[in-house]
Amino acid sequence: MQYPLIEKIGNPELLVGREKEFRIIDKWLSLIPNRMSKSKVIVARRKSGKTVFVQRIFNKLWSDPNLGVIPFYFDIAENQAWYPDFAIDYYCSFASQYIAFIQRDEQLVNKPLSLKKIREYGLANSNELLVDDVDLLLENQEMGLHDSMWKTACHAPHRFAAVLKTRFLVILDEFQNITQYIYRDEKCEGKPIESLAGSFHSLSESKIAPMLVTGSYVGWLLQVIAKYLEAGRLKHFYMSPYLTQDAGLQAVYKYAEFGQEAITNETALMINQLCMADPFFISCVIENQYEDKDLTTADGVINTVNYEISDRRSEMSETWNEYLQLTLDKVNEKYAKSMLLHLSKHADRYWTPKDLKEELGIDLSIDQIKKRLVQLSEGDLIDRGVSDIQFKGLSDGTLNLILRNRFEEEIDGFAPDLKDVFQKQIKTLTSENSKLRGLLYHQCERTGDYSA
CATH class of the missing domain: 1.10.10.10 (Winged helix-like DNA-binding domain superfamily/Winged helix DNA-binding domain)
Incomplete structure (x- = not known):
């Protein structure tokens, strides 16, 4: 497994669990070569792990060319951008990631080539698509035809897939931002181009370059999709922010290991319980700056979790x-x-x-x-x-x-005592664990096997 796209989670081992989600998505990916996969939108609230999930999908596809799907990842940031600059940025990212995949050059995934360098590569490798696209982009830029520039850019994955008889996956992170941060005015004044999402109206139906879309604000994202892509064009893929209890516990151990934070087996269970197997919550608790943090005792865990919920300065x-x-x-x-x-x-x-x-x-x-x-x-x-x-x-x-x-x-009229809530949860957890240990002991007595 290679990780050419740097994942926001940090160390790749911190992504644990999600077996069910990956099983569903892997089946969907396997059908792309046969043109049987419809575009999807991942529906989940903020800090559910959507971005690292799609970044891992990119890296899995990039690591195995035999799957026959070339991944393209683009994060539509919350930054104001002038329309033609955005078009060039989008195209350069796509072309660079395409070249990176063909040449097996990881560096180009994180450091996109300029239009000039893309054209030079196209000439050197007899790739007329790249040469013609760059020439058209520059020509339209000179003439002020910004809509034409964007059409060349956003249609590139589908066009390349059709001409080259291959398949692409277009991953657009924070898709809703395309309606609020791109401006026709060079100084980014006036109103943004809200209808720009409509550029993907027909592309969202592509079976040779299907889309995988995410967004942190579900209501806003689904409104944009319903208005500009029409309901039903993107299948909804629901993703819970919570892991299974086993995966949550694994996340506790991983974050403690890489964060060099001392915990015990007992407090690991407590952290997982109070954080409800939410990996973001777990990471916040283990990595926070609470000055009295002690994750080796029950009281220490309760105080640290309470700080993360109640202190306005916590992550x-x-x-x-x-x-x-x-x-x-x-x-x-x-x-x-x-x-x-x-x-x-x-x-x-x-x-x-x-x-x-x-x-x-x-x-x-x-x-x-x-x-x-x-x-x-x-x-x-x-x-x-x-x-x-x-x-x-x-x-x-x-x-x-x-x-x-x-x-x-x-x-x-009164503040909640969340510490008391946490203490009751810990007491229940401790009681359940004691019962479990008792059952295991009696089972061992009956069988004579104490190896467990």
């Missing part, structure tokens, strides 16, 4: 606060927070605006309550049901802890 809090702020800036009033907290606490059922009005004593009309609920759902903070009036809290334990810490005192 976990800052990440979630940024996520919440985008929506709460639009719905920043007590009733919206009250509904969000209530739905999160009672995420086992759907609620209607009428239910919430009666349950919480909300002094708003049914329509006003529904409007706020729709905004919360568009901000990926709650789910919607089959009917237009059904709303439900996310089954997300990490989010629930963040919401309780941030809003419970404001809404209910």
Whole structure:
């Protein structure tokens, strides 16, 4: 296995678990050569591991040319960009990664060639596609035909696949950003080109260069796809932020090993339990800067996890606060927070605006309550049901802890004692482990085998 694309997770061994997800995706990848794979969008909240997942897919395809699929990865960053510059950046990234795959040159994956160097390679290797594309891009740039430049760039993977009788996988990370950060104005003033996502309308149906799309803001991403690519063109692939308990425990040991953090077998179980097998949560706890951090004792684990949830300077809090702020800036009033907290606490059922009005004593009309609920759902903070009036809290334990810490005192008049919650979880875990050890001992007594 080679890792030409540097994965954001850091050491590749930190990516553990995800067997089910990789099994599904590997089957999908295997069908690309036979033109049987439809484009997909990965649907998952922030910090679910989407980016490292697709980066690993890139590296797996790059490492095995016999699979017959050339990967192209492009991260649409939250940076303002002038339209023609964006087109050139996209094309240079594609062409460089294509050349890197053909030449088995890892360096070109992370250091894209310029248009001049791409053209020189094309001439030296009799690749008319590269030469003609660069000539057309430069000609259209000179004439100010920026739409034509972008068409040449975004259609390149499909065009190359058709002409060269090969297959590509187009991986677009943070796809929703294409609607907000690309400008026709050279100084990036005025409105961004929101409709630029529509460039992929027909390309999303390509069977020779299918797309794999991700985004950190699910509601926004799906709105963009529905508006510009039409519903159904990209199959939804749902990805939980949580690992299995076994994989979560493996993640604890890996992060402790590479982070050179002392833990015990008992506290490893505690960390995994309190972090709910969430690899991002686990990494935050093990890598945080809490000055009294001690992950070798139960109290030390509880205090460190509590710091990560409750201290606004912690990585976990800052990440979630940024996520919440985008929506709460639009719905920043007590009733919206009250509904969000209530739905999160009672995420086992759907609620209607009428239910919430009666349950919480909300002094708003049914329509006003529904409007706020729709905004919360568009901000990926709650789910919607089959009917237009059904709303439900996310089954997300990490989010629930963040919401309780941030809003419970404001809404209910008293701050939550999360340490007490954690202590009860540890007590239950310890009790269950004691019972398990007892059962194992009795089993050993009966069989006479104590090797376990």
